[in-house]
Structure formats: structure tokens, C-alpha cells
Amino acid sequence: xxxxxxxxxxxxxxxxxxxxxxxxxxxxxxxxxxxxxxxxxxxxxxxxxxxxxxxxxxxxxxxxxxxxxxxxxxxxxxxxxxxxxxxxxxxxxxxxxxxxxxxxxxxxxxxxxxxxxxxxxxxxxxxxxxxxxxxxxxxxxxxxxxxxxxxxxxxxxxxxxxxxxxxxxxxxxxxxxxxxxxxxxxxxxxxxxxxxxxxxxxxxxxxxxxxxxxxxxxxxxxxxxxxxxxxxxxxxxxxxxxxxxxxxxxxxxxxxxxxxxxxxxxxxxxxxxxxxxxxxxxxxxxxxxxxxxxxxxxxxxxxxxxxxxxxxxxxxxxxxxxxxxxxxxxxxxxxxxxxxxxxxxxxxxxxxxxxxxxxxxxxxxxxxxxxxxxxxxxxxxxxxxxxxxxxxxxxxxxxxxxxxxxxxxxxxxxxxxxxxxxxxxxxxxxxxxxxxxxxxxxxxxxxxxxxxxxxxxxxxxxxxxxxxxxxxxxxxxxxxxxxxxxxxxxxxxxxxxxxxxxxxxxxxxxxx
Ligand SMILES: [Zn+2]
Numbered sequence: 461x462x463x464x465x466x467x468x469x470x471x472x473x474x475x476x477x478x479x480x481x482x483x484x485x486x487x488x489x490x491x492x493x494x495x496x497x498x499x500x501x502x503x504x505x506x507x508x509x510x511x512x513x514x515x516x517x518x519x520x521x522x523x524x525x526x527x528x529x530x531x532x533x534x535x536x537x538x539x540x541x542x543x544x545x546x547x548x549x550x551x552x553x554x555x556x557x558x559x560x561x562x563x564x565x566x567x568x569x570x571x572x573x574x575x576x577x578x579x580x581x582x583x584x585x586x587x588x589x590x591x592x593x594x595x596x597x598x599x600x601x602x603x604x605x606x607x608x609x610x611x612x613x614x615x616x617x618x619x620x621x622x623x624x625x626x627x628x629x630x631x632x633x634x635x636x637x638x639x640x641x642x643x644x645x646x647x648x649x650x651x652x653x654x655x656x657x658x659x660x661x662x663x664x665x666x667x668x669x670x671x672x673x674x675x676x677x678x679x680x681x682x683x684x685x686x687x688x689x690x691x692x693x694x695x696x697x698x699x700x701x702x703x704x705x706x707x708x709x710x711x712x713x714x715x716x717x718x719x720x721x722x723x724x725x726x727x728x729x730x731x732x733x734x735x736x737x738x739x740x741x742x743x744x745x746x747x748x749x750x751x752x753x754x755x756x757x758x759x760x761x762x763x764x765x766x767x768x769x770x771x772x773x774x775x776x777x778x779x780x781x782x783x784x785x786x787x788x789x790x791x792x793x794x795x796x797x798x799x800x801x802x803x804x805x806x807x808x809x810x811x812x813x814x815x816x817x818x819x820x821x822x823x824x825x826x827x828x829x830x831x832x833x834x835x836x837x838x839x840x841x842x843x844x845x846x847x848x849x850x851x852x853x854x855x856x857x858x859x860x861x862x863x864x865x866x867x868x869x870x871x872x873x874x875x876x877x878x879x880x881x882x883x884x885x886x887x888x889x890x891x892x893x894x895x896x897x898x899x900x901x902x903x904x905x906x907x908x909x910x911x912x913x914x915x916x917x918x919x920x921x922x923x924x925x926x927x928x929x930x931x932x933x934x935x936x937x938x939x940x941x942x943x944x945x946x947x948x949x950x951x952x953x954x955x956x957x958x959x960x961x962x963x964x965x966x967x968x969x970x971x972x
Contacts, residue, residue, distance in 0.1 A: 494618035511798040522560035612754040620757035645692035696721040706738035752797040766827040786816035839936035856904035866890035
């Protein structure tokens with residue numbers, strides 16, 4: 461039976477009377493999302509190309525920027541390599557012409573995310589918006605349609621769900637979840653419009669019957685107690701946070717835990733080992749970006765993650781944008797999100813360096829697997845507090861400065877253990893309001909519980925320099941490094957995450 465997976469948009473317009481019917485329909489649609497991972501890759505490719513053709517058509521009709529950019533390409537052409545690359549800077553400087561809905565504007569989105577209370581609201585009543593953390597240079601504003609969210613949740617329920625059964629069994633499992641919803645505990649590093657944590661707060665209403673959530677800030681002093689009381693099936697956090705939690709497993713009582721999910725930063729092989737040994741459940745490391753949140757689902761048996769190739773295209777390329785074969789390390793990746801028709805990302809350049817796997821995967825998922833990811837290491841400072849050392853990540857700084865219009869770039873330097881100098885580089889001709897910037901930063905630091913331990917100095921510079929050793933720009937620089945008297949287990953975590961590049965290719969099996 462060939463079931464064409466249609467855009468489920470019509471399911472969102474269900475009338476009150478049709479609610480139960482549409483709930484079943486949606487459950488069915490969600491259930492079918494597992495199937496593609498077992499299907500012949502040739503068939504998945506056909507489906508992918510149909511969606512690509514449709515996206516290119518829509519984009520050319522409704523986006524004046526893309527229409528102009530593609531004017532030299534034959535209208536019927538769907539051969540992606542013929543299409544020019546789109547950069548972040550280009551996307552941001554032509555934002556209003558790139559988007560396909562004229563009601564969406566850059567200033568409108570910026571105004572919307574200024575107010576943190578909007579984090580659970582839909583922009584213009586129908587879109588979710590976020591911005592990337594800017595860890596790879598200029599931050600990007602991202603507007604997503606409902607389909608992108610539906611896919612994210614459906615993939616998490618099926619493809620990213622360890623032990624999930626496909627087909628009818630999967631459908632039955634989904635229906636059973638109505639009586640016994642899955643319990644997902646998400647540890648958040650920072651409130652705000654960062655895609656990875658807040659996205660779960662935008663769970664479509666029809667999915668709420670399947671999942672219950674606990675959101676706990678990583679800085680919460682009762683973190684362990686709250687997680688124990690909630691008793692999650694799935695525990696989710698960034699690799700660095702999960703690694704630190706794995707040192708506390710003697711305090712956790714998690715009889716129902718089935719899997720651990722990490723996201724956002726690079727998971728080092730040492731961290732993977734420590735986390736799986738501590739929690740004794742499979743670890744799914746999702747690789748995604750704000751531009752395509754449903755891009756992959758972590759592989760439960762090998763390292764890395766499987767690309768959801770039916771709805772996204774990932775091209776690994778070298779520095780001249782030439783294709784790099786599986787098994788070889790690329791220089792960057794080009795992303796095409798086949799679901800987002802409001803802000804089309806087509807051959808969109810992301811700085812990550814990847815290696816695609818050459819062999820079929822033992823877990824049974826036939827989607828292409830990213831074997832190794834280089835970069836995206838968490839930057840953090842170790843700060844002394846009355847209860848010992850605590851890590852301070854880049855999040856408070858990012859949230860305070862990434863969306864100040866007058867700030868082109870920022871850099872935080874830990875000059876002494878508890879003293880941080882923050883340098884702001886304004887856009888040409890602008891004068892940053894240091895008082896307002898300091899206030900904003902202190903608000904963000906207060907949320908981490910570290911405000912009273914830190915001395916912060918802000919200054920303006922005309923140009924921030926790149927690192928003399930690596931010639932890369934670094935936002936977080938520590939002059940004091942890892943404390944000498946840091947506990948040994950914490951030290952291991954710290955040293956691991958401090959490494960510039962890390963290998964993920966050893967295919968350590970997770971304990972059964
Ligand atoms: Zn796999």
C-alpha cells in the first residue's frame with residue numbers, strides 16, 4: 461500500500477465536531493512517519509525530489525529575492541547543484557524579500573522576540589519564531605510554519621523513540637499514549653527564543669494528549685528532586701549539562717527512564733560513554749539547527765544521527781562547495797528544508813563539518829547517517845561559588861547581546877576566576893548603550909543563579925580580533941582555565957568540552 465504523506469495542514473483546521481476524528485487522523489499521520497526509515501532509499505529519494513520541485517516552484521512565485529537569485533536557472537530544473545548557495549548574511553540582509561508571506565518582516569520579528577513573554581506565542585498567530593545562538597557568527601532569525609513543528613514532534617514520537625514499532629503496532633502505541641502519555645523532562649539552560657528548548661512549549665494541541673512535559677532550568681537547586689518526582693521516560697538536555705548530571709546518578713531514581721536525548725552541541729565520545737554508563741539507557745544525539753529542527757534523529761546503536769531525508773536535504777561540501785563523498789570530512793554543509801515554505805532555506809550554508817557514514821546502519825534505519833560531527837563544542841567558564849565551582853555557559857551573553865541591533869559582535873573574557881570583561885563591537889556608526897546592555901546581561905545572569913558571584917565589566921571596542929593561534933573568532937575566552945582544585949569527575953567533563961575538535965567516530969555500543 462502506498463500512502464502518500466501529505467502536508468497535514470488541513471488537520472489543523474478541524475471543527476469542534478470533527479475533533480475526535482481529526483485526532484485519529486493525526487495519530488495515523490504521526491504513526492506513518494516511522495515507515496520511511498525502513499523504506500527503500502530510492503523511493504525516499506523520489507518523494508524528496510517531488511517535495512523539492514514543489515518548494516522551488518512556490519519559492520520562485522512568492523519570494524522576490526529567490527526569484528531574482530534563480531533567474532538564470534531553467535524553471536523546470538530541480539538539480540540542486542545548479543542552484544547558488546544561500547549564506548546567513550544574505551538571508552539576514554534580504555530577510556523581507558526572502559520570506560514568502562509579506563506580513564512577515566525582519567523588524568516585526570525582531571520586535572516580537574524583544575519581549576521574552578512572547579516565547580510561547582505564535583507570531584502573527586501562526587508562525588513560531590526563534591533565532592540561532594550565533595555560535596557560528598551572525599545569528600539568524602527563523603520563522604517556521606506549523607508543518608515544521610508537526611514533523612519535529614512526529615519524528616520524535618516515532619523515529620527518535622527508542623523501541624518504537626512501526627506500522628499498525630506503532631499506531632496502537634500512539635493511541636495508547638492517550639491513556640498513558642510519554643513523559644519528557646527537558647532541562648533548559650536559558651529561557652528565550654533559542655530553538656532547542658523552547659520548541660517543546662509549542663507542542664501542537666493535538667500532541668498534548670501524547671506527551672507530558674517538565675521544564676527545569678539547569679540552575680534549579682532542586683533539579684534532581686523535581687526530575688525524580690516527575691519520573692520521565694525521556695530525559696533531554698545539552699551534552700554538557702547531561703554530562704554534569706551523569707555525575708549525580710546516585711541521587712536519581714528514574715525507574716521509567718527509557719532514553720536520553722541530547723542536542724545542540726557536539727557530543728564527544730567520552731561524554732557519550734560517561735552518560736550511557738551512568739544512565740544505562742540508549743542515548744539519542746540529535747543533530748539539528750534552528751533552520752531545520754527536524755533534520756535528524758539520533759541513532760540508538762551507532763554514533764551520530766540519521767538525516768530525515770524525506771523532508772530535508774543535507775549536502776556535505778568542501779570549501780569550494782564541491783560535493784564530498786561519504787566517509788570524508790567536509791568543510792561545511794548545505795541545508796535544504798523541504799517543509800518550510802514561509803522562509804525557504806535552500807542550499808543554505810551551515811559551518812558544521814561532517815562525515816557521512818558509508819555503511820548501512822545496524823539499527824535498521826535506512827536514512828543516511830551522519831557519522832561524525834566536528835565543532836560545536838560548548839564554551840564555558842568555571843566560576844567559584846559558595847557551594848563549589850559551577851559552569852557558566854555562553855547562553856546569558858548570547859541572549860543579552862545577540863539581538864541588540866547596535867551590537868555587531870561580542871566577546872566575553874574571564875580575566876580572573878570571578879571577573880569577566882565583556883567587549884561589544886558596535887555596527888559602524890552606532891554607539892551601544894552600555895548601561896542597558898549591562899542591565900540586560902545581569903538579568904540573564906540572575907537566571908543562572910551566578911549573578912552575585914560575578915564582577916562584570918562592559919566596554920566598547922571598534923573591532924574584535926580573531927584568536928592569534930587558531931585565527932578563528934572566539935566569543936568565550938578564559939585566561940584562568942579549568943580550576944586546579946576541581947573535583948576529578950568534573951575535571952574530566954571540563955577537559956573534554958574544552959577540546960577544540962572532537963571525534964565521534966568510534967562506534968561505541970550503548971549498554972543494553
Ligand atoms: Zn542507526
